[in-house]
Amino acid sequence: MDSSRLDATFLALADPTRRAILARLVQGEASVRELAEPFAMTQAAVSKHLRVLERAGLVSSGRDAQRRPRKIETEALAEANGYLERYRQLWDRNFKRLDALLAE
């Protein structure tokens, strides 16, 4: 991954709303309207966030011309990240809590 692409990815991810949008898209495709619902935010504001995510290659638009569902592009995430590393860290944090519980 070249450094300008990495910069765009990092910048796109450095915002809690955009991370929440990505977390939602991990569950499946969603239209702008569906994405706006949980955020108490206008569709225009969500579209602005989506443009930042699209520029970073993290999100793309689907083929359905009416809904234009957005989907997550995992390749950019995977490139910017060790493929299994975050997953490992997630479980590692769980198991460290379990260590503390077992030590009681």
Place this chain on the structure above:
Amino acid sequence: MNAQQSQTLEITTPSDREVVMTRTFNAERARVFSAFTEPELIKRWFGLAGWSMTSCEVDLRPGGKFHYHWTNDENGAEYGLIGTYREIEAPARIVHREDHDEAGNQGDATVTTTFVERNGLTAMTMTMLFDSRELRDKAIESGQVEGWGVCFDHMANVVGGV
């Protein structure tokens, strides 16, 4: 076995549809088994940063269901993990099915968890066999996104607004 080494989490992907996690705990296996199967104990360790476990139901018998439910502390989003126990050999082995919840969250895997005790330490091995490669990758990626969230919380402060 060196304690530091023993408590390192190892994750491997031996085939297209599998994820295997191994971890050793400094406790007898009956206690580790309890921590994996008793709701009051599960609630204390199993989850994601920024999400609270709001419900944990376990019916520990073959054919019995479990249902874990989390709520996002910031935006109130809901996340569920549901499944059915297939085989229970306490405190050595559990086989369960994980199914996607109403919202279509990750799942659709057969999970075999074994607990082996040696010298007072318990080695846990969890083999998750997903129904497809796509489902496995999705499960890994959802973990990635959460990981990004934690990782970039501090970066958001450094970078500032866009």
